[in-house]
Amino acid sequence: MVVDDDQGILDSFDVMLGDDYDLTMTDNGADAIELLKALNPRLLFLDLKIPKIGGLDVLKWICDNALATKVVIVTALPQKQYEEIAIRYGSYRYLRKPFDPDEIESIASLANN
Numbered sequence: 001m002v003v004d005d006d007q008g009i010l011d012s013f014d015v016m017l018g019d020d021y022d023l024t025m026t027d028n029g030a031d032a033i034e035l036l037k038a039l040n041p042r043l044l045f046l047d048l049k050i051p052k053i054g055g056l057d058v059l060k061w062i063c064d065n066a067l068a069t070k071v072v073i074v075t076a077l078p079q080k081q082y083e084e085i086a087i088r089y090g091s092y093r094y095l096r097k098p099f100d101p102d103e104i105e106s107i108a109s110l111a112n113n
Contacts, residue, residue: 001025001039003032003058004074007100009097013045015109016101020071029053038084041069043092045104048075048082056085063089070111074099 002025009084010025016048018025024039026032036044044062053068053077059071070092075082095108 001032001041001043001069002045003023003027003029003050004045005050005054006047009047009074012101015106016104021108021112027051029055029058032058036062036067037068040067044069044071045074046071048073056082056089058096059073059089059091061087072107075099 002010002023003015004010005027007027010027013025015021024035024041026035028051032046032050033053034102046055046058055075062069062071070093071090072093072096073091074095074097076097078096086094092111095103
């Protein structure tokens with residue numbers, strides 16, 4: 001699953017992973033939570049700065065509801081405080097944009113096993 005409000009990022013994930021994985025994508029946190037409830041995906045690539053419900057709040061919701069979803073934060077926000085909060089809420093990885101496509105593919109492959 002991928003949550004990002006930048007259509008270009010969603011398109012990039014589709015190109016990188018769409019042939020090998022069943023991707024679900026959305027551009028906001030409110031829809032992300034509804035999709036998480038319905039799908040309980042193994043892996044979530046999550047931007048922090050998204051509309052309706054922010055990425056850290058989505059991550060906190062995952063933690064509070066004890067989902068087994070591995071969360072990879074993918075963000076352009078430079079502040080170290082966000083990384084510290086994300087780690088506290090159990091994020092699997094924290095990547096800064098622009099991201100390395102090989103790293104994304106590697107993370108998806110590892111999480112799928």
